Amino acid sequence: MLVHRLMQSNRVFRTSRAGWSWTTILPEERAAICEFALRYPKIGYRKLTWMMVDEAVACVGESTVYRVLSEADLLSRWKRSSVSGGDYTFRPTAPNQQWHTDVMYVWVAARFYFLLSFVDGL
Secondary structure (H helix, E strand, C coil): CHHHHHHHCCCCCEEECCEEECCCCCHHHHHHHHHHHHHCCCCCHHHHHHHHHHCCCCCCCHHHHHHHHHHCCCCCCCCCCCCCCCCCCCCCCCCCCCEEEEEEEEEECCEEEEEEEEEECC
8 A cells, every 4th residue: 555655656766675765856856956946046955945845846855955956066055255354444534434342241240241332433
C-alpha cells in the first residue's frame, strides 16, 4: 500500500543496499528549480523554496534546493562589505549633522540598567 502511494507521487526513489533513497529528484524538478532561481537571483534559497511550493513549481525541501543550486553554482552570496581604511573625512559644520551614540550596562543598587547616551558630534 505504501509503495503504491509512493509510486503515484512524482518523487523518484530507488533501492540501494542501505534502503530507500528519498533525495533523488526528477530532472524536470532540477531544471524548474534552476530556472526559478534565475528568475529571482537576489532571493535566498530558503525563501525560494517556499515561493516554489506556493507557485507549485517544485515541492522539495530547503536542503534539496540548496544542494541543487550549489551544484549549479546559483547560490546567491552576500556581498561582504569592504574593510574601512580608517579615513573619515566628514566634519560637521552645524548642529544635528552628526550624532554619536553609546549603549552600556550600569550596575546600580544591585541591578543592571541600560545607559544610552547621545551626543551631538559638533
